[in-house]
Amino acid sequence: MPELPEVEVTRLGIQPHLEGRKVTAVKIIDGRLRWPVPKHLPRALLGQKLHAITRRGKYLLLEMDDGYLLVHLGMTGTLRVLPIDEVLKIHDRVTMDFGRLSLRLHDPRKFGAVLWHPKVKGPIEEYPLLKKLGVEPFSEAFMGEQGAQLLFQKSRKRTIAVKQFLLAGEAVVGVGNIYCSESLFEAGIHPAKPAGKLTRPQCARLAAAVRLILKKAIEAGGSSLKDFVNTDGDPGHFMVQTKTYDRKDLPCKVCKTPIKQMTQGQRSTYFCPHCQKR
Helix, strand or coil: CCCHHHHHHHHHHHHHHHCCCECCEEEECCCCCCCCCCCCHHHHHCCCECCEEEEECCEEEEECCCEEEEEECCCCCEEEEEECCCCCCCCEEEEEEECCEEEEEECCCCCCEEEEEEHHHCCHHHCHHHHCCCECCCCHHHCHHHHHHHHHHHHCCCCCEHHHHHHHCCCECCCCHHHHHHHHHHHCCCCCCEHHHCCHHHHHHHHHHHHHHHHHHHHCCCECCCCCCCCCCCCCEHHHHCCCCCCCCCECCCCCCECEEEEECCEEEEECCCCCCC
16 A cells, blocks of 8 residues: 555656646546546646645645645555556546646556545645644654654553554654554564553654654655556565565564564554564
8 A cells, every 4th residue: 555655756756747737638537436536627627737746644735726636546556647648558547638748547446536625615734634634754843852742742641552553643644554663663662562651762763763764765666565666667665675574584684583473453563572672
């Protein structure tokens, strides 16, 4: 499932090709995604200029003249910029043309989303899907002492495991399953530790670890488990750098203790029992 690094890699890939261009055609090939693609979208977008492509959590925000197009990649979605005459592939769901270039959402399992928010309905930050998201990991609100303080305050009186706390995205967005395991290892925190028992120094280490791991993942082009490819069709390479994730029974890269695996919330968690004592 594409997480923040994969979405950011996608944004960086399509941005230089499309910003400043006008929409010349929109085609809904199959609008039965997680939420139905608005049927009026081709009419609404035609002729509008794409001013900026930003990201909020795992949502791509395409700012047009009159509103924002929200794109979510779901579990298996990819966005690519291709020549307009490129033959459509099975599982291509929505295409948006900009002259000789075509932006195409490819989504085999149809858990992605393409939604429209007119500017007359208010700021995009107030959109229901975005309103309750935690802070961005690379924002000023999560830098240095502010990030540590945020995690400390948000985790108070929480009995859930710290890994589940991070995955929920209420404190900070973008720390998906792979990046949770890696961040907790980097910070030396056991994934089953109750969030409410995190100390201030642990919160400081964890905030720094989250920023470091996500930065490394973006630089590596994200993580490819099954379907994710970047806008050039290449897989991400972060998985070759992991220190715990998907390394069950292999020696820890720090202390040589075999990496353990457990299940939390129906998701696999990997950790070193020596470097991450409970």
